[in-house]
Amino acid sequence: MAKETPRKRGRPKSFSGKTAQITIQSLDRALEVLDRLTNSGGLTLTEISTELDQSPATIYRVLSTLEARGYVEMDPAAQAWHIGPTAFRLGSAFLRRSSVAERSRPVMHELMQATGETSNLGIERQGEVMFVSQVETNESIRAFFPPGTLSPMHASGIGKALLSRLGEEQLARYFRTCRQDRFTDKTITTPDGLRAELAQIRAQGYSFDDEERTGGMRCVAAPILNLYGEAVAGISVSGPTNRMGLDRIAEIGELVRVAASTISRGLGAPDAG
Template identity: 85%
Template sequence: MQENPRKRGRPKSFSGNAAQTTIQSLDRALEVLDRLAASKGLTLTEIATDLGQSPATIYRVLATLEARAFVEMDPAAQAWHVGPMAFRLGSAFLRRSSVAERSRPVMHDLMQATGETSNLGIERQGEVMFVSQVETNESIRAFFPPGTLSPIHASGIGKALLSRHGEDQLNRYFRTCRQDSFTDKTITTPEALRQELALIRDQGYAYDDEERTVGMRCVAAPIVNLYGEAVAGISVSGPTHRMASERIAEIGALVRDAANTISRGLGAPDAGDNG
């Protein structure tokens, strides 16, 4: 027996034209929610003035949202705020905002733009664990199958993640993790690594210049969540003859933009400042 096909997300008769498919009153209600979410509370008059609507119209919107607990009013200040139901919906979004899922299309774009392999990694007990990779078609390429571990201090993604650590986290890292040498370019002292992390914060991307493997380079940037915490890192890696020194700034900008795109998808408050 043939299974029933899954229902479509929209009817065929709707072309996607905004004027045809949007509901004005619902759009206005969402605009009110958006204004409240960006503020510390607004009065009825402030909302109406901001949106160019009459107070009576905006009050009907607020009363409807209040009945569903999407907004609530502080009687003392006569100010409206986002309500608990809005948080519940936001939590539902967080449950499906898998960083690996959201990163995949961005990684494909990054590989196409740079011509090099794109990687996604997370921090795990003082090391970087690679969780996803989009390989270049070049015959000579970096290869990190999911589950591969790399020392955090000798990895582009690792240094990008360390750059987001607070002072207490960094001190804990230096106390508990060794900075072993792998090549003559590996950074092996806390002082030198701190200087490197300051540079990463300034430019928004990290650069692994043959610090783990001779002949291979990597450029990475941190991915942050809605709390501004680094939850993963994205990078491109390849041989030095293709990732020449004069290309690093260009590649760094592309990697930083890719990280910002993913961070925005995770609800980062200011994805433009994740370095």
Template identity: 65%
Template sequence: MEPTQRRMGRPKKFQGKDTQPTILAVDRALDVLDALAHANGMTLSQLATRLDQSPATMHRVLATLHAREIVEIDQQTQAWHIGSAAFRMGSAFLRRSSIVERSRPVMRELMEATGETSNLGIERNGEVMFISQVETNESIRAFFPPGTLSPMHASGIGKALLSCYSDHRTSQYFRGAELTGFTDKTITQPLALKDELIGIREKGWAFDDEEKAEGMRCIAAPIKDIYGEAIAGISISGPTQRIPESAVGRIGTLVADAAARVSRGLGSS
């Protein structure tokens, strides 16, 4: 009789149980990191209020994380921030794939060819997560720090990725998606978004026309792996005065070509 195989990474005493054990202190520490990651610095009292914990509890968590350089404090403002060790740990996520490494030279060339900021993003839990950026030298520019999240329906990269979904996955997306309006140009109607995705498939690139932020435009295309599946998107973004509608088609071709070059580097045909 063959021995029962337990799930990888789970100790024997949890074999056969569906419930996952948790550690309260670790949960609290991760809550703190999540709060700091979404804010431009938070004081002890702000964290305690946000997480509904006592200042004493928050101070113990912060002191522990600070000792490992996972968080740091600005002595002047007394605001806590994500620390260098957290960045090093988060960078391990990017090392799981060669996509960032392979994309950087192409992103730089795309930035130089268009004069606008180039971005790299992936789908993460139903949103676009930006994982790399090559900034333009222009004083007014788009800025998406690594880890920034954006809704799929109001993002150039998001729409580029949605256009590559299978029929089944597309149906799943529309069943659960909240097509929130951010500007008067955001596509909030499912039928309109479906028509948009058909057009993106035909052109090979997507256009975000001030759909997330007024005055900003984005043009994106999907990056595909060796199996032909879209695993990321590359884009350029900038202000409307530097990306007039007359230039959208030309830039779209450049972005689609950049995506194709990265795709070939990943083994896509």
């Protein structure tokens, strides 16, 4: 039997733990430009250079390099720069690392049809919720979270669903490292208030965002578990308060809970009921 060739290391041994010393300034600047474009609807050269406190000439060289590779593109009419198709392909590769997005898609379609509202899939990313997939309702007024959109955990249905699965040590670390800003008069901003909310989520199996991030919008979510019983994502239904009245929350919550359990079973989660 042939001996298996060991895979090479991800980094040279001598560079382990020395990230701050080996970053490439020009590459870091280019990635910063991509970050700004990702979280905007398009920015002009002047806007980007102002936000990053860099000269327009420097930023233009970065943009030109990224444009040649298809990572960004410019709208000549608006003179605004946008994320390009190559960046989209990179994001798609990220989603392919896990079967969560693929397994969730048909369940999200069923959930949207059953509730009449937009269904979302999100994961935790550095203390925030990052939306990775969405199935939109046909209603003219609807929630919209493009893939890559970030939202604070404490004021998000998916975020609270994920937080509800954390142990006390992990939760304490979250409170130490992440801000709990107030967005509306309903936002829960204290550790005690959020702990009480998380206990209720664990008891009922779903979370409820009652206009805590955006006035006039509600969201119901549940955690998706993997083979080890860990929350790897969250699925939600979101929509305006006039369609998601308080009398519908329990019904929608049960549909969302069952949807999350269905996906969790597909991932091998134990006792995903």
